[in-house]
Amino acid sequence: MKKLKSNIYFKIGIIIFLILVLMIPTSMVENLIHEREQVQSSAIDEVSSKWGKGQTISGPFISIPFDKYVNKYNKKDSVNEIIKIKQWAHFLPEKLNISGIIQPEKRNRGIYEVVVYESKLKIEGNFDNIDFKNLDIDKKDVHFDKATLNIGINDLKGIEKQVSIKWNNQNISFNSGTSTKEIISSGINAVVPIANDSMQTYLFSTEIDLKGSQYLYFTPVGKTTDVRIKSNWTTPSFTGTYLPDDRTVTDDGFDSKWNILHLNRNYPQEWVGSKYNIDISTFGTDLLLPVDNYKKSYRVARYAILFLALTFLTFFFVEIMRKVFIHPIQYLLVGMAIIVFYVLLLSFSEHITFNFAYIIASILTLSLVSLYTMAILKSKQIGFLIFGILFIMYSFIFTIIQLEDYALLIGSSGMFIILCIVMYYSRKIDWYNINLDEKESLSN
Template sequence: MKKLNTLTAKLISMGVIVGLLLIGNMMIGSKLKDREETRDEACHSISKAAGGRFSMDGLYVVVPYDYNEIYYDDGIKKTKKSTANIYFNPDKVNVDSVISTEIRQLGIYTSPVFTGTLSVNADFNLETLKKDVDKSYHPEKAYFLLKIGDVSLQSHPEFMINGKKCDTYLYNDGIASKTYYTEGKFHLETELKIRGAEKFKVFVNAQDMTLNVKSDWTSPGFTGFDFLPSKKNIDENGFAATWNIPFASADSYHCIGFELIESVDVYKKLYRAINYGFLFIIVPFITLFLFEMFAGMQLHSVQYLLSGAASVIFFLLLLALSEHVDFGTSYMISGAASGILVSLYIASISRRIKIGLSMSGVFIALYSYLFVSLSSEDYALLIGSVFAFVVIAVLMFFTRKDNLGRMKKNTLTEEEDIESSTC
C-alpha cells in the first residue's frame, strides 16, 4: 500500500506542476496578443501617414436633370420641379499602374508602403440622354467624377477629355472636371500619382474592365477580392498581374486588386508554436519519469517544476527575440538556450553525463519537430499526429515489461534501506 501511495503522490504532484506550467504558457500567449496589438497599432500609424489603403471607387459622368416630383398635401396630389443627378458608367475602362514599395519603420516595427502611377483610359456613351422624355437633362452642366480619396494623390491631376486638357477640382468624394459636352460619346485620359499602404483596390463599374499592375513587391495577395487576375507572374524581382473583366454588372459592387503581404508573419508562427506548449511540458516530464524508472534517479517536485519552467521560457525567449531578429535565428537561440539549460541541470542532478546527453537528444527531437511543423503549415496536422503516435509507441515500448511495478519495488527497497539504517 505504501508503494502505491508513493507513486500516486508522485503522479499527483507532476499533474499539479503541469497545470501550473500550462497557466504560465497561457500568460505568455496573453503577452503575445499584447505585442501583436502593439505591432498592429504601429503598422496602422505607418499606413495612415502613407495615405491608408488605396481605393479607386469608380469613374462616372454625372448629369444633372429636372423632373416632376409627385407629392400629396392634405390628400391633394401635387407636383413640383426637382433636380437630381444621374450617374453614367463607362462602357470600357483600361487602367495601367506601376507600383514601387518601401519599408517604413516605427520603433521596432516595420510595414510596407507604396507609391506609383495610375494611367486611366475610359470611354463613355451618353446617347441614352436623347431617349428619356420624362426627364429634362442638362448636359451643359455635366461633369466627370473619379471617386478617389485626396490623401491617395501625390499631385494635382489633369483630365484629357476628347483630347482637350481640363482642370480638375475636389468635389465630394473624388476628383471632378467639366465635360464640355458636345456629343454623346466621350474619351477620358488621366495619369495619377498615387500613394498608399496595405491594399490596392479598384472598383469595377464598366462593362469592359482591364487592370494591369507591375510592382517590385514579391509577395502579393490576390484573395479577398471579387476576381483573381487573369494572368500573373511572381518572381524575386516583383510581380505583374492583369485582370480582364468583360460584362461586369455595374449594379454590383465588385473590386479587383492586391494586398501587400509580408512573407513571414512572425506572430502567426508564434501563435502556432504556443499551441504546442503542452508537448514541451509533458514530453520532458515523461522523459524524466522514465529516467526515474530505469536510471535509479530520484527527482524532487521542485526539480520537475524548474525543468518544465525552462521549457516554457523557450516561448518567451522566442517572442522577445523574434521582434529583433529573423524567426529562424530566434528559434535556434531560444531552443539551444532552453535545451542546454535543462540538459546540464539534469546531468548535474544525476551526476551522469549520459543522462544529460539523452535529455539533449529529447530536446533536439522536440524542437526539430516543432520547427518542421511551423514551416509546413499545410502538413502540421499530419506531422503532429505522427509525432504523437511515436511518443505513445516509445512509452509503450519502455513500459512493456511491467516497469512501473519495478519502479515501485525499487522505491520500496530504498525506503526499507533508509528505515534499517535509521534503526
Template sequence: MNRSLAMKLGMIALLIMLLLIPLLMIGGLIGERQLQRDGVLDDIARSSSYSQQITGPLVVVPYRKTVRVWKTHAQNNERYQETQTERGELVFLPERFELDGKVSTELRSRGIYEARLFHADSRISGYFQLPEKLGLEEGFDDYRFERPYLAVGLSDVRGIENALSLQLNDQTLAFEPGTRVARLGDGVSADLPMLDGHQAARLAFSFDLKLQGTGQLRVTPVGKSSEVSLTADWPHPSFTGNYLPAQREVSAQGFTARWQTSFFSTNLEEGLRTCLHTENCEGLYGRSFGVSFIDPVDQYLKSDRAIKYALLFIALTFAGFFLFEVLKSLAVHPVQYALVGAALALFYLMLLSLSEHLGFALAYLVSAAACVTLIGFYVSHVLRGARHGVGFAAGLAALYGLLYGLLSAEDYALLMGSLLLFGLLGVFMVLTRKLDWYAIAPGIKGRTGEQP
C-alpha cells in the same frame, strides 16, 4: 497501481497545470504586444494614407427635368396642371476600362515596429459610349442638361502624389478635388465639354495616377469590359476581393498579375444603380479586387501559434524525464521537474522578445539553443551522467525542430502533429514494453542518488 507511483504521476500532472499560469500570462503579453504594434501601424497610416480603392471613372450628367403634375384647387375642387422642376444625375459607366500599374514598396519605422507603404504609378484609360439621347427614349425634350463631369473615387485622397490631368479625346482637362457624387465618397472630378445629347458620343479618356497607401490596393472594375495589370516588387502578394487574377507570376523579385472582367461577371451597373438610389453600396464597392502588401511573416501570430503547443511540449518533456526514471531506476524530485518546466515556459517569453528585433526564425533558433543548452547542462547532473544529459538535450532539440516544422507548415500542421504524437507514443510503448509497473516505484525509491 503502486501508491508511490500514483503520487508521482499526480505531482507531475499538478506541475503541468501550475505551469499553465505563466503560459497564460505570456499568451496575454503576446496579445498586448500585437495590439500595440497594430496601434503604431495605424498611426503611421494615419499620418500618411490608408488602404486605397479606386472606383471609377464615371461620367455624370446633371439635369433639370420639367414635370407636369395635376393638382386640385382647395376651394372649388377644380383640377389644374402645374409644372415643377426636378433635379437629378445620369451616371454612365465606361465601355472599356484599363489600368496598368507599377507598384513599389517601402518601409516606414517607428521604434521597433515597421509599416510597409506602397507607391502605385498607374495609367488609367478607356472610353465611354454614350447612347443617343443619353438613353432617354421618352420625354427627352423635358430635360435640360448641365455641364457633365468625370468622377473618380479614391478611398484616401491624401495618397495622391501627382498633379492630375485628364486626356479626353483631343483635349486636356484639369481635375479638381471632390467627386461631387455623395455615394462615391472622396476623390477627384473634371468638368467635361457640354454634350449635345441628341447623338451618340464616344469619349476616350486617359490619365496618370500616382497613389500612395498602406495595406491594400483595390480596384473596382467599372467597365463593361475591364482589364487591370499590376507589376510590383513585393514577393509575397495576397490577392484579395471577389476576383482572382486571370494570370499571375510570383518570384523572389516581385509579382505580375492581370485581372479581366465583364458586366456579365460583375453586374456592376445594377450595383451602381442601387448605390445611387439607396444607402446600400455593397454591390458597387464589394465587387472589387486587388492585392495586399501586408508582411505574411507575423512574429506575433507565429508566437501565438507556438504557445498553443506549449502544454503538449511540456508534457512530452516530462514524459521523457519520467522515462529516464523508470528505465534507469533514478529518482527525480518534483522541484527538478518544476525547474525544467520553468525553463520550457521561458522559451516562449524569449521567443516573443527576440522576435521583435531579430525576426521569428533567428529568434526561434537562439531561444531554442539557449533552452536546450541550459536544460541539457542541468539534466546531465540530475541524471548523474553527461551522456544522459546530451541524449536528453538531443531529444529536446528534435522536439523544438518538429515544433518549428509545425509552425511553418500551416496546411499540414494537423497531419504532422498527429503523426508526431503517434510516433512518440509508439516509442514510449516500445521502450516500456517489458517494464513491471508494480515494481517500478520501490525500485526508484531504493536507488535515489545512485549512479546509473
C-alpha cells in the same frame, strides 16, 4: 508523508496538476504575442496615416442629377401634392484600361518595418450611349450641365500633384470630393460636358501620381476592364475578387494583368441611387513583407501543452526506470524554462529571422534544462538523454511550423510514433506494484 512521496499515482496527479497550472503563463504568452502584433499594427497605421493608407481606385463613372416628381399626402390639407426631389443616375464606362507602375520602399517605425509606395497610374477608356430610356427617365428632367465624372480614392492625401482629365480633347481639372456619396465616399470629381444626344461617345484619359501603403486595389467598373500593374517588389500577394489572368513574379519584381467583363460582377452599367455596392468586386495587389514571426510564434505557442506533456513524461519515465526521485518543484522549474522559451522566441524574432530565433531560443532552453537535469540527478548520461529527446521534439515542432500545408499530416504521424515509443518502453512495467524507492533518491 514518505509513502505519499513515493506513490506513483500521487506523482502522476502532481504532474497533471503542474501541466494545468503552467497553461496559465502559456496563455499569458499568447496574449503577449497578440499584444506585440497590435503594436506592430499601430506602427503601420501611424506611418500610413501620414504617408497615405492603402488605396482603392473606384471608377471613373459619370453621375448626372435629375428631377423626380412624386406624390405626397398632405395631412394638414388632406390633399395629394406633387413634390420634386433630386436624384442621381450613374453610368459606367464601356471600356476601361488602367496601367501603372508601383515603386515601393520600406520605412521604419521603431523596430517595425512598413511598406509604402509611390505609383504612377494611367486611366483611359470611353463612355458610350448615355441613355436615360433604360432608366425610365425623361430627358427634360435631367440636368446635363451638372454631370460629373467621379473617381474614388481612399486617402486623398496620397495624391501628389494636380489631376486633370482629357475629355474628348478637352482638358478639365478635378475637384476634391465626390458629387454624391451614393457609390463612393472619398474621391475626386470633374464637371464634364454631356450632350443630350444618347448616341454620343466620350473618350477620356488621365494620369494620377498616388502614394499609399500596404496595398493597391481597383474596381472593375468598365464593361470590359483591363488592368496591368508592374513593380520591382518581389513578394506580392494578388488578392480580392479576381486573380490576375497573367502574372510573372521574379527576383526583379512582378508584372500582372487582369481582364474582367461586366458579366463577372453583380451590378449593371447604369442605375439610379445607391442600390449597388461596387466595393465587393475590388481586386489588386498586397505588398507583403516576408515577415510572419507573430503568426509562427503563435502557432508554436499552441503546442505548449505538447512540449510540457512530453518533457514531463520523459522525466517521469526517468524516475521509474532509474529509480530516482524528482521533486515537483523541480518539475515546475523545468516547465517554467519551457514557457520562457516562447518569450525568447518572440523577442528574438522581432530582430532576426524567425528560423534563426527558433534555433537560438531552442539551444538556450535545451542547454538550461539539460544542465539542470545533470545537476539534480548527478548524471551526465541522463542529462544528455534529456537533451537528445528534447532536441528531437523541438526539431519536430519546427518541421511542423515550416510545412504549414502538411502540419496535420506530420503532426498526427509524429504523435502516433511517440505513442508507439511510449507503449514500447512501458510494456513491461507493472503499474500495480510500482513505487519510487526513496532510499535511492538522488534529490530531495
